[in-house]
Amino acid sequence: MSLHHATVASALAVVAMLTGPTWFVATGDELRGLPAWRMFEDAGLGVCDVQFADETGRALDRYRAHGVPHRFVAPDALFALDDPEAARGVARSFCPEVDRVDITMRCATPEGWRPQPVAPLRCSRP
Amino acid sequence: MTLPPLTSRQAVLGLRFGFALIAWSQVGGHLHLGMARSPWHAALIVAFYIMATGLSLTWGRTWSVGTGIALALVYHVFGDHDGALQRHQVWLLASSLVWLGLSPVEGWRSPTAASWPPRRETDPGLRLLRVQLSVLYAFGVLHKLTPAFLSGDRLEAIAVEQWFGSDLPSLHVGFVAAAWATVGIELALAVGLWHRSLRPFLARLGLLLHVGFAVLLPVQTFSVLALLHYVAWCAPTTAKRRREEQALTRAWAG
Numbered sequence: 078m079s080l081h082h083a084t085v086a087s088a089l090a091v092v093a094m095l096t097g098p099t100w101f102v103a104t105g106d107e108l109r110g111l112p113a114w115r116m117f118e119d120a121g122l123g124v125c126d127v128q129f130a131d132e133t134g135r136a137l138d139r140y141r142a143h144g145v146p147h148r149f150v151a152p153d154a155l156f157a158l159d160d161p162e163a164a165r166g167v168a169r170s171f172c173p174e175v176d177r178v179d180i181t182m183r184c185a186t187p188e189g190w191r192p193q194p195v196a197p198l199r200c201s202r203p
Numbered sequence: 204m205t206l207p208p209l210t211s212r213q214a215v216l217g218l219r220f221g222f223a224l225i226a227w228s229q230v231g232g233h234l235h236l237g238m239a240r241s242p243w244h245a246a247l248i249v250a251f252y253i254m255a256t257g258l259s260l261t262w263g264r265t266w267s268v269g270t271g272i273a274l275a276l277v278y279h280v281f282g283d284h285d286g287a288l289q290r291h292q293v294w295l296l297a298s299s300l301v302w303l304g305l306s307p308v309e310g311w312r313s314p315t316a317a318s319w320p321p322r323r324e325t326d327p328g329l330r331l332l333r334v335q336l337s338v339l340y341a342f343g344v345l346h347k348l349t350p351a352f353l354s355g356d357r358l359e360a361i362a363v364e365q366w367f368g369s370d371l372p373s374l375h376v377g378f379v380a381a382a383w384a385t386v387g388i389e390l391a392l393a394v395g396l397w398h399r400s401l402r403p404f405l406a407r408l409g410l411l412l413h414v415g416f417a418v419l420l421p422v423q424t425f426s427v428l429a430l431l432h433y434v435a436w437c438a439p440t441t442a443k444r445r446r447e448e449q450a451l452t453r454a455w456a457g
Contacts, residue, residue, distance in 0.1 A: 125369050
C-alpha cells in the first residue's frame with residue numbers, strides 16, 4: 078500500500094469514525110450503519126428505588142420484616158420492585174407493627190429519576 | 204509503571220491475536236450455519252470463519268480487513284436475529300480490524316529484514332486505533348453531558364439495577380462525584396493520551412477505569428477492546444522512532 082493510498086484510506090476511516098456520532102449529535106437519531114458510541118445508554122432504565130417509612134417518618138427495613146439476613150440473598154420479588162403493586166405488596170409485611178406505611182417510589186427514565194406516586198398503605202384496611 | 208515499549212510488529216501482532224480471540228469468543232458463539240436464511244447468509248457465515256481462522260494463524264492484512272468487513276456485515280445481517288451481534292463491541296471490533304489492516308506487514312518473517320520498518324512515514328493502522336480510542340472517549344463524554352448523568356441519577360439507576368436492587372443506600376453525593384469523575388477522566392483520556400508527558404499517568408488511569416467497568420458492570424468485552432487500543436500507544440508510528448527501533452532490533456539480534 079503506497080503512502081498516497083494509506084493517507085486516503087486513513088482519511089476515509091476518520092470520516093467513518095466521526096459520521097455516526099456527529100450525525101447523532103446533530104439530529105438526535107442514530108444511524109443503523111454507523112453507531113454513535115452511546116455505550117450503556119439503556120442500562121438501568123425502568124428500575125425503581127422504593128423506600129418505606131412509618132407514620133413518624135422512621136425508615137422500615139423490608140429485609141428484616143421478611144426475615145432475610147441480607148439484600149443479596151433476598152428473593153427477586155423483594156429485591157427488585159418495579160411497580161406500585163409490588164411495592165404495596167412488600168409494604169404489607171410491615172403490618173400490623175405499624176398503622177400506616179408511606180411508600181416513596183421513583184423510577185429511572187433517560188431524563189433521570191421520575192417520582193412514582195403510591196398511596197400510603199393503611200394496615201387497618203383490608 | 205509506564206506503558207511497556209513495544210516494536211510496531213509486536214504491537215500489531217498482539218492486537219491481531221487479541222482481536223481474533225474476541226472475534227471467536229464473542230461473535231463465534233452466536234454465529235452458525237443454522238441461522239442462514241439464504242445462500243448469501245451461509246456464504247457470509249463461512250466467510251467470517253475462514254477470515255477469522257486466517258487472522259488467527261497468518262500475518263497478511265487480507266485476513267484482518269476481511270474479518271473486519273465480514274463482522275460489519277454480520278452486524279447488519281444477523282443483528283436483528285441475535286442482539287449480541289448488534290452490540291457496539293461488534294462494530295468496534297469490525298472497524299478496529301479494518302484499521303489494523305492498514306498497518307504494514309512487510310518483512311514480518313525476519314527480525315532484521317531490510318524492509319522493516321517499511322519506508323513509509325507512519326503506521327496508519329496504529330494511528331487510526333489511537334484516533335478511534337479518542338473518538339470513543341470524546342463522544343462518550345459528549346453523551347454524558349446531560350442533567351440526568353451529571354446529577355448522578357443515571358449512575359444511581361445503574362447501581363439499583365446491578366447492585367442494590369430497589370433499596371438504594373443514601374450515597375447520593377458519592378454518585379454525583381462518580382459521575383463527574385467519569386466525565387473528567389474520559390475527557391482527559393480523549394485529549395491527554397496524545398501528550399507524551401501525560402501518557403504514562405493517563406494510561407494507568409485508563410486501565411483502572413476499564414478494569415473498574417469490567418468488575419463493577421457487565422461491560423467486559425467492550426472494556427477489553429478498549430484496553431487493547433492502548434497497545435497502539437506502546438509502539439512508535441513515526442519514521443524517526445521506527446528507525447531507532449530498527450537500530451535497536453539489529454543491535455539486539457546480533
